[in-house]
Amino acid sequence: MTLIASSAANEADAQTALATAFAPRSVAIAGVSPRTTGWGGGQMFLRGIRKLDRVPNVYCLNPRGGELDDGTPLYKSLSEIPGPVDSLISAVPASAILGLVDDAIAKGVKVIHLFTAGFGETGSAERADLETEVLRKLREAGIRLIGPNCMGVHSTRGGVSWMEEGATTPGRVGMLSQSGMNASEVVGEGVRRGITFSNIASFGNASDLNESHFLEFLANDSDTDIVLAYLEGIRNGRRFLDVAKQMSQSGKPLVVLKGGLTEAGSRAASSHTGSLAGSAQIWSAVQRQGRFIPANSIEELLDMAVTIERLPNVSGPRCAVLGGGGGVSVLAADICDRNHIPVPWFNQATQQVLREFTPVAGTSIRNPLDAGFMFEGDKIETALTAVADDPSIDWLMVHTGADSGGPGSRRDNFAERMANDLADVATKLSKPLAVVIRQPRTNTGFERGLDLQRRLNERGIACYQSIEACARAVRRYLDWQSR
Amino acid sequence: MTLIASSAANEADAQTALATAFAPRSVAIAGVSPRTTGWGGGQMFLRGIRKLDRVPNVYCLNPRGGELDDGTPLYKSLSEIPGPVDSLISAVPASAILGLVDDAIAKGVKVIHLFTAGFGETGSAERADLETEVLRKLREAGIRLIGPNCMGVHSTRGGVSWMEEGATTPGRVGMLSQSGMNASEVVGEGVRRGITFSNIASFGNASDLNESHFLEFLANDSDTDIVLAYLEGIRNGRRFLDVAKQMSQSGKPLVVLKGGLTEAGSRAASSHTGSLAGSAQIWSAVQRQGRFIPANSIEELLDMAVTIERLPNVSGPRCAVLGGGGGVSVLAADICDRNHIPVPWFNQATQQVLREFTPVAGTSIRNPLDAGFMFEGDKIETALTAVADDPSIDWLMVHTGADSGGPGSRRDNFAERMANDLADVATKLSKPLAVVIRQPRTNTGFERGLDLQRRLNERGIACYQSIEACARAVRRYLDWQSR
Numbered sequence: 001m002t003l004i005a006s007s008a009a010n011e012a013d014a015q016t017a018l019a020t021a022f023a024p025r026s027v028a029i030a031g032v033s034p035r036t037t038g039w040g041g042g043q044m045f046l047r048g049i050r051k052l053d054r055v056p057n058v059y060c061l062n063p064r065g066g067e068l069d070d071g072t073p074l075y076k077s078l079s080e081i082p083g084p085v086d087s088l089i090s091a092v093p094a095s096a097i098l099g100l101v102d103d104a105i106a107k108g109v110k111v112i113h114l115f116t117a118g119f120g121e122t123g124s125a126e127r128a129d130l131e132t133e134v135l136r137k138l139r140e141a142g143i144r145l146i147g148p149n150c151m152g153v154h155s156t157r158g159g160v161s162w163m164e165e166g167a168t169t170p171g172r173v174g175m176l177s178q179s180g181m182n183a184s185e186v187v188g189e190g191v192r193r194g195i196t197f198s199n200i201a202s203f204g205n206a207s208d209l210n211e212s213h214f215l216e217f218l219a220n221d222s223d224t225d226i227v228l229a230y231l232e233g234i235r236n237g238r239r240f241l242d243v244a245k246q247m248s249q250s251g252k253p254l255v256v257l258k259g260g261l262t263e264a265g266s267r268a269a270s271s272h273t274g275s276l277a278g279s280a281q282i283w284s285a286v287q288r289q290g291r292f293i294p295a296n297s298i299e300e301l302l303d304m305a306v307t308i309e310r311l312p313n314v315s316g317p318r319c320a321v322l323g324g325g326g327g328v329s330v331l332a333a334d335i336c337d338r339n340h341i342p343v344p345w346f347n348q349a350t351q352q353v354l355r356e357f358t359p360v361a362g363t364s365i366r367n368p369l370d371a372g373f374m375f376e377g378d379k380i381e382t383a384l385t386a387v388a389d390d391p392s393i394d395w396l397m398v399h400t401g402a403d404s405g406g407p408g409s410r411r412d413n414f415a416e417r418m419a420n421d422l423a424d425v426a427t428k429l430s431k432p433l434a435v436v437i438r439q440p441r442t443n444t445g446f447e448r449g450l451d452l453q454r455r456l457n458e459r460g461i462a463c464y465q466s467i468e469a470c471a472r473a474v475r476r477y478l479d480w481q482s483r
Numbered sequence: 484m485t486l487i488a489s490s491a492a493n494e495a496d497a498q499t500a501l502a503t504a505f506a507p508r509s510v511a512i513a514g515v516s517p518r519t520t521g522w523g524g525g526q527m528f529l530r531g532i533r534k535l536d537r538v539p540n541v542y543c544l545n546p547r548g549g550e551l552d553d554g555t556p557l558y559k560s561l562s563e564i565p566g567p568v569d570s571l572i573s574a575v576p577a578s579a580i581l582g583l584v585d586d587a588i589a590k591g592v593k594v595i596h597l598f599t600a601g602f603g604e605t606g607s608a609e610r611a612d613l614e615t616e617v618l619r620k621l622r623e624a625g626i627r628l629i630g631p632n633c634m635g636v637h638s639t640r641g642g643v644s645w646m647e648e649g650a651t652t653p654g655r656v657g658m659l660s661q662s663g664m665n666a667s668e669v670v671g672e673g674v675r676r677g678i679t680f681s682n683i684a685s686f687g688n689a690s691d692l693n694e695s696h697f698l699e700f701l702a703n704d705s706d707t708d709i710v711l712a713y714l715e716g717i718r719n720g721r722r723f724l725d726v727a728k729q730m731s732q733s734g735k736p737l738v739v740l741k742g743g744l745t746e747a748g749s750r751a752a753s754s755h756t757g758s759l760a761g762s763a764q765i766w767s768a769v770q771r772q773g774r775f776i777p778a779n780s781i782e783e784l785l786d787m788a789v790t791i792e793r794l795p796n797v798s799g800p801r802c803a804v805l806g807g808g809g810g811v812s813v814l815a816a817d818i819c820d821r822n823h824i825p826v827p828w829f830n831q832a833t834q835q836v837l838r839e840f841t842p843v844a845g846t847s848i849r850n851p852l853d854a855g856f857m858f859e860g861d862k863i864e865t866a867l868t869a870v871a872d873d874p875s876i877d878w879l880m881v882h883t884g885a886d887s888g889g890p891g892s893r894r895d896n897f898a899e900r901m902a903n904d905l906a907d908v909a910t911k912l913s914k915p916l917a918v919v920i921r922q923p924r925t926n927t928g929f930e931r932g933l934d935l936q937r938r939l940n941e942r943g944i945a946c947y948q949s950i951e952a953c954a955r956a957v958r959r960y961l962d963w964q965s966r
Contacts, residue, residue, distance in 0.1 A: 297814070327662020
């Protein structure tokens with residue numbers, strides 16, 4: 001089923017080309033140096049593709065020929081390659097690009113990705129002309145172009161990638177990114193957050209295929225449930241907004257981190273990808289029209305993926321906040337309130353249950369619940385159940401540290417016991433539960449926090465790195481739901 | 484020299500009492516159970532005081548007498564203690580407090596700290612009356628009271644503390660806090676940030692000695708250069724503002740984290756310390772009048788301490804941002820701009836120097852400098868020097884990750900080499916340098932980041948955990964300087 005129809009024949013070609021780029025039967029990489037362990041661009045793609053190990057035919061090109069140190073042949077040119085080549089990845093210098101393009105046309109490749117940089121984004125007129133000439137040749141031959149000046153495509157199912165990092169397990173989060181490094185950061189950070197990916201595109205200068213083409217691909221991609229985006233500029237604003245709006249209406253959320261929203265950021269974006277980034281005011285209107293969920297950092301992109309995947313049933317904003325410390329509780333309530341997450345006092349029946357096992361002095365049982373005591377014994381189920389059954393509450397946020405010295409931290413197997421306690425109770429609660437693992441100070445705290453997060457991820461519990469991150473993400477998700 | 488004069492005779496008594504509480508010749512702790520490893524309040528103070536090991540006479544009280552498991556005698560009452568007792572710390576239950584107060588008056592103690600909670604903050608009229616009765620008895624006897632419902636005082640030089648965590652090295656940062664746990668967080672987090680402390684007070688309900696008394700003490704304290712504060716409510720607003728303003732004018736900065744600024748936070752504060760927290764609008768006016776530096780989290784309090792101690796010579800906001808990644812650079816510029824830290828393009832002479840050793844394609848040399856390449860070789864000194872000598876720049880921010888895979892991260896001894904490279908260059912630069920170590924994802928990254936930060940702290944370099952934290956702190960410091 002095609003969710004979003006293309007507007008013209010050449011748009012259909014674009015989608016066919018992208019389907020090939022994301023899952024090619026054969027790939028050629030131009031600009032592979034003989035050492036497999038080298039840090040050149042060609043090696044990067046070769047390692048990424050080999051790690052996923054799903055593309056049937058992978059060929060390497062080097063003008064001097066010979067072979068890789070593991071015996072893989074290095075073809076001198078595309079014409080030497082015995083079989084067909086669906087997709088070509090170029091890591092040659094810009095000075096060699098016109099020759100490679102001619103060879104690609106002769107070979108009949110279907111889509112080209114130029115990792116090669118040094119075109120319009122340099123600000124040089126000569127380099128901009130070279131970019132135009134490449135595009136003209138490819139258009140004439142009916143070949144679609146990804147880039148230049150970008151990392152290209154990553155597909156856990158299709159087997160293409162520029163990354164060695166990140167999970168090889170196929171997931172259901174897609175991404176488009178004008179910066180390859182920012183996409184890599186999201187994928188790398190996804191390991192810790194328990195988020196796995198479907199198809200990702202980094203498109204750099206986007207002189208042919210642009211953000212709208214990639215968005216349309218992900219909108220129609222049955223492997224993708226959520227789309228994250230890092231954008232500097234938008235080439236075809238109207239088309240992008242149309243696709244974004246349709247996607248949002250069909251229930252697939254788009255979360256956008258916009259780079260270059262300030263004057264300084266906009267100047268930096270022009271140096272980076274040659275984008276005209278536009279003002280914050282304009283962007284704000286675009287965001288409303290396209291029904292995006294906004295994000296201001298890489299971490300916030302992942303916070304939204306975690307929220308959408310793990311808290312799909314949160315039905316309202318009113319939050320029960322549970323964790324140790326009176327001062328921490330006051331600040332937690334302030335943070336929630338600033339993020340438009342109400343923290344109402346529990347009703348009398350709930351307070352009565354909590355009072356039964358709470359030391360009276362200096363401990364609030366009203367909300368936030370100063371609940372350090374909970375982690376010392378078996379009181380966690382009683383407390384969470386009472387709070388979840390309170391009609392003034394929509395969802396629960398438990399916050400904890402993982403350093404030694406915090407409540408419960410002196411127990412043996414801290415991470416295992418806390419993860420099991422929370423995840424076991426969560427399945428019985430009438431309301432959704434989120435867990436915040438506060439920033440660690442020590443190596444031990446970091447390791448235990450990572451272990452706790454991994455275990456909670458495995459049990460499908462939404463985890464965040466700060467109370468603010470959690471409150472903000474839930475608020476944005478609720479705002480999007482009522483779009 | 485007394486910087487800030489007290490307004491009345493009983494205020495002078497307060498300062499004398501505080502001098503005793505922070506550096507007593509003798510301390511008695513009431514409510515110490517026989518097991519030294521127990522988790523009761525009495526044990527907490529005993530361990531904190533023993534760790535610092537600077538109070539000449541420390542006595543423990545337990546109504547049943549006997550001794551601790553290490554042979555230390557447990558006195559049944561204050562009257563049994565052979566010598567004088569300057570300062571009494573109470574960890575007995577509220578129900579036993581009136582008897583202890585009578586004993587303290589008979590013994591002639593000079594100052595009492597009630598860790599004991601369960602008074603006015605519970606919302607019970609009976610408990611509030613008990614608090615009033617305790618205060619009446621002590622006033623009549625001329626004894627000053629710290630608390631109730633608080634952790635009391637910590638002094639690295641005087642040897643009193645409720646904490647086992649934190650450095651024992653005396654430092655020059657003081658703190659007052661309505662929450663003991665928040666003060667503990669600041670001290671514990673200070674270890675990582677390389678911040679050490681002079682005198683700290685947690686004052687809870689503040690029924691006698693309040694935030695103004697503690698602020699006056701720290702304002703006149705020659706061991707304290709910077710004062711951090713966590714406040715929920717203020718008892719004597721006019722006095723506090725007077726002291727704060729005089730302190731600020733004398734060049735000693737006050738950084739305030741205000742809890743209970745929102746409706747939910749204010750409700751939580753009333754449960755925590757019985758404070759009437761007041762609205763954000765009122766607080767904003769108070770802040771301007773008192774010339775505080777604002778902070779919104781524990782981390783921001785420490786960011787300010789780091790900035791004031793390590794970047795005293797920053798003379799203006801215009802920043803050179805250096806680190807790896809085009810997309811990261813765009814976001815970095817956005818973050819700086821949003822925090823009113825300009826990121827101007829370098830002048831032509833600077834760009835020319837940078838261009839000489841920068842690969843042309845896809846790398847900005849304008850500002851931010853996409854400077855991943857720097858960490859691969861010996862180019863760091865040339866790049867930083869060129870940038871520091873640019874007349875359009877006031878200070879430099881270098882940002883780096885510490886996980887494997889980032890620029891320079893593949894070098895052996897990553898932390899040692901990067902710390903030495905940066906610290907060596909910093910001493911030669913014409914402008915101040917700050918370093919941001921971005922959040923790690925892996926155990927290795929956390930360990931290396933912690934190691935890098937420790938080494939940079941030792942060399943006196945200001946380190947931050949995010950580009951935002953760094954930009955915001957420098958902006959606030961500049962704003963305070965132009966107060």
